[in-house]
Amino acid sequence: MSAADFDDAVIVLSGGVGGAKLVQGFLAAMDPAKLIVVANTADDFEHLGLSISPDLDTLMYTLAGVHDEQQGWGRRDETWSFMEALEGLGGDTWFRLGDRDLATHVERTRRRQRGETLSQIAADLCRQLGVKSRLLPMSDDSVRTRFKTAEGWLDFQDYFVRQRCAPRIEEIRFEGAQQAALQPTLSAALHHRRLRAVVIAPSNPFISIEPILSVGGVRAAITGCAAPVIAVSPIIAGRAVKGPTEKMMREFGLPPGVDAVLHRYDGLIDAMLVDIVDANTVMIKSPQIFSAPLLMRTSEDKILLARAVLDVVDRFAGEARSTRAKS
Amino acid sequence: MSAADFDDAVIVLSGGVGGAKLVQGFLAAMDPAKLIVVANTADDFEHLGLSISPDLDTLMYTLAGVHDEQQGWGRRDETWSFMEALEGLGGDTWFRLGDRDLATHVERTRRRQRGETLSQIAADLCRQLGVKSRLLPMSDDSVRTRFKTAEGWLDFQDYFVRQRCAPRIEEIRFEGAQQAALQPTLSAALHHRRLRAVVIAPSNPFISIEPILSVGGVRAAITGCAAPVIAVSPIIAGRAVKGPTEKMMREFGLPPGVDAVLHRYDGLIDAMLVDIVDANTVMIKSPQIFSAPLLMRTSEDKILLARAVLDVVDRFAGEARSTRAKS
Numbered sequence: 001m002s003a004a005d006f007d008d009a010v011i012v013l014s015g016g017v018g019g020a021k022l023v024q025g026f027l028a029a030m031d032p033a034k035l036i037v038v039a040n041t042a043d044d045f046e047h048l049g050l051s052i053s054p055d056l057d058t059l060m061y062t063l064a065g066v067h068d069e070q071q072g073w074g075r076r077d078e079t080w081s082f083m084e085a086l087e088g089l090g091g092d093t094w095f096r097l098g099d100r101d102l103a104t105h106v107e108r109t110r111r112r113q114r115g116e117t118l119s120q121i122a123a124d125l126c127r128q129l130g131v132k133s134r135l136l137p138m139s140d141d142s143v144r145t146r147f148k149t150a151e152g153w154l155d156f157q158d159y160f161v162r163q164r165c166a167p168r169i170e171e172i173r174f175e176g177a178q179q180a181a182l183q184p185t186l187s188a189a190l191h192h193r194r195l196r197a198v199v200i201a202p203s204n205p206f207i208s209i210e211p212i213l214s215v216g217g218v219r220a221a222i223t224g225c226a227a228p229v230i231a232v233s234p235i236i237a238g239r240a241v242k243g244p245t246e247k248m249m250r251e252f253g254l255p256p257g258v259d260a261v262l263h264r265y266d267g268l269i270d271a272m273l274v275d276i277v278d279a280n281t282v283m284i285k286s287p288q289i290f291s292a293p294l295l296m297r298t299s300e301d302k303i304l305l306a307r308a309v310l311d312v313v314d315r316f317a318g319e320a321r322s323t324r325a326k327s
Numbered sequence: 328m329s330a331a332d333f334d335d336a337v338i339v340l341s342g343g344v345g346g347a348k349l350v351q352g353f354l355a356a357m358d359p360a361k362l363i364v365v366a367n368t369a370d371d372f373e374h375l376g377l378s379i380s381p382d383l384d385t386l387m388y389t390l391a392g393v394h395d396e397q398q399g400w401g402r403r404d405e406t407w408s409f410m411e412a413l414e415g416l417g418g419d420t421w422f423r424l425g426d427r428d429l430a431t432h433v434e435r436t437r438r439r440q441r442g443e444t445l446s447q448i449a450a451d452l453c454r455q456l457g458v459k460s461r462l463l464p465m466s467d468d469s470v471r472t473r474f475k476t477a478e479g480w481l482d483f484q485d486y487f488v489r490q491r492c493a494p495r496i497e498e499i500r501f502e503g504a505q506q507a508a509l510q511p512t513l514s515a516a517l518h519h520r521r522l523r524a525v526v527i528a529p530s531n532p533f534i535s536i537e538p539i540l541s542v543g544g545v546r547a548a549i550t551g552c553a554a555p556v557i558a559v560s561p562i563i564a565g566r567a568v569k570g571p572t573e574k575m576m577r578e579f580g581l582p583p584g585v586d587a588v589l590h591r592y593d594g595l596i597d598a599m600l601v602d603i604v605d606a607n608t609v610m611i612k613s614p615q616i617f618s619a620p621l622l623m624r625t626s627e628d629k630i631l632l633a634r635a636v637l638d639v640v641d642r643f644a645g646e647a648r649s650t651r652a653k654s
Contacts, residue, residue: 049437081406085430088393090455099426103412110376128417 006192010313011036011227012199013138015208016043016055017072018234018242019201020062021296025306027063027133028299034196035133036189037063040203041118042138042145042174042211043156047095048086050105051112054157055208056122056137057104064129072242075100094162119183134185138212141180145207146173156207165244169251172206177214182221190221197313198222200231202294204245205264206252219268228270228316230309233258236275236294259283271312333519337640338363338554339526340465342535343370343382344399345561345569346528347389348623352633354390354460355626361523362460363516364390367530368445369465369472369501369538370483374422375413377432378439382535383449383464384431391456399569402427421489446510461512465539468507472534473500483534492571496578499533504541509548517548524640525549527558529621531572532591533579546595555597555643557636560585563602563621586610598639 010030012023014037026035039056046052054073061067061075068074078098087093097105104125111121117140126135145156149167159167189195203209213219222229238256240246246256254260258274262284265272271288279291292308295301337357339350341364353362366383373379381400388394388402395401405425414420424432431452438448444467453462472483476494486494516522530536540546549556565583567573573583581587585601589611592599598615606618619635622628 048433049440050433075412077408079406079408079426081404081426082409082430082433085402085427086434088456089430089434089452091430091434099406099408099429100412102426102429103409103416103418106375106377106409107413107416107418113376125416129415 003188003192006036006189007194008196009034009036009189009192010197010199010310011038011186011189011195012201013038013040013203013209013212014055014059014201015040015203016058019055019203019208020058020067020072021302022199022201022232022306022309023059024062024067024299025296025302025304026309028303029306029310032063032132036186037133037135038183038186038212039122039135039137040208040211042143042177042207043160044142044144045155045157047157048092048097049109050097050102051109052095052097052105053108053118053137056118056135057101060104060122060126060129060131060135063126063131063133063135066129074098095157119185136183136186138186138218139180139183139215141176143174143176143180143211143215145211146175147171148173160244165247169248172210174211174214177211178216180215182215182217187217187221190218190225193226195225195227197227197310197316198225198229199309199313200229200265200269202232202234202241204234204240204243204248205261206245206248210264213268223268228313229268230312231261231265231269231272232305232309233261233272233274233278233294235261235278237277241295257281262287270316273309273312330515330519333363333516334521335523336361336363336516336519337524337526337637338365338513338516338522339528340365340367340530340536340539341382341386341528342367342530343385346382346530346535347385347394347399348629349526349528349559349632349636350386351389351394351626352623352629352631353636355630356633356637359390359459363513364460364462365510365513365539366449366462366464367535367538369470369504369534370487371469371471372482372484374484375419375424376436377424377429378436379422379424379432380435380445380464383445383462384428387431387449387453387456387458387462390453390458390460390462393456401425422484446512463510463513465513465545466507466510466542468503470501470503470507470538470542472538473502474498475500487571492574496575499537501538501541504538505543507542509542509544514544514548517545517552520553522552522554524554524637524643525552525556526636526640527556527592527596529559529561529568531561531567531570531575532588533572533575537591540595550595555640556595557639558588558592558596558599559632559636560588560599560601560605560621562588562605564604568622584608589614597643600636600639 044053058073118137147154147159148171249256249260258278275294276291290312371380385400445464474481474486475498576583576587585605602621603618617639
């Protein structure tokens, strides 16, 4: 890979379902070979002896066009025989693994046990699936999100899937983040002078984007990067499209809304894209606010939103680093 | 488990498909709770990071009535999504694993990594599947069949599945067999005074039965046991119903036939059941020879053969140990 590969490249920082929708839009709105998708891997876990990377896989399936469009995660034409049989054997079935999806986990586990990194495995599986974009885990080192609740510290999937986000969160930690090394390709891309943009997908700021930013060196590389940094709001009219973003804001004493997201990305972004319904309600006036319809129901919605993001990016083209809000 | 559980129990030593058919017959021909099935585990291997026990599973699925009646191995109503997806990821697909079957391997692997034995896992999975009989691996220690061929030493599944038994065999070894400990329940059953019979299923004598007999202490326990020991011929009219038995006999310089099997079990068995077509061709006259139709095509064939075996067993009932051929 030569540095020129990063010319005009767009880096998208993403969690699972919501971010994957925007990534799907980018595939149609720009040259897929110039798209670099960075996946949160702090939700990764070991289950049934398998290494599972939920966000990485949701993004891989989306990039490969083999994703389940309806549910937003997992593979198209999935079957569930494994899960049925496992239930019959008295196995653990709280985390649903489809038969096709399972091939990814078995193959990844086998390769990790052989010493391959998450990055190597993701790159190879993506090549096998014909993906033209680059998919990078946020780090090849282990980072694990843990939640402090009234019942004590919970692992991510225990909180998220088994307990369906019910416990009230007192604190979130990303264990291992400080010691985790910045993914080398991500580092090179963020330091490239001709990078086109860094986009923060409309993913949960607390548990999908924050872990990426917590990896040693990521936040500094983003604030120092030459390209504009644009966030897309995960909140529309005070509500999260999916997941516990809104509930977490309440638990952290933040009124659920775009301002809470802006507060979160303070000093990091040049602009934020909010929904048209929120355009006139934003209290914070820096960084710059742009608006577009954010709800992605159809393929066309996704493409239009990706184009809207790129339009915002283009407004910053050629602008000197020093004039930007985050500087 | 009390010793009385072994009163009138029938122990069947078995490999995969052929033995499983007779086991299915026994389920209908006798009290299933009195059936103790001992599986060859020398074909076990690690594949895709999973612990796979082909014969043990074929027998478990048969005992549970969830087996695929047509192909003789694997589970009924099987689906193949995992394999298809794995192929798309560039994974190893020479050993076919169905989606339902995979649940067994994933669950077994997880438990083995936790330190559970093959016996504990088999007993628990059988209980989950409603199996009334006892299924025992021949040992909880690792025994691995290896073949010396012109290309060097091959692992069992490499020879058997990947190379479809094509290489000429010069030597067979059961690595670990001498050091492997006799399965405790099998040991107790073989030493029980009121055991009804030991049956050697019509499995391949060289690679399905011999590994069981090679485990330290098994052969001595069988020759010393109080019950009659009856073998069912895996050869009908000089041909093996399935698998490489006949080819192996040729490679070992033995004319393929019932006599080669008898030679193999010399000193071990009290009687052998041969097919009616072979009844008058047997050269060796000791041990005693009985005949019945051995080909098991239908469920009824299986039940009739199991009954024929039990009829032979009953001829030895009450007979003093000293009068028998093997003594």
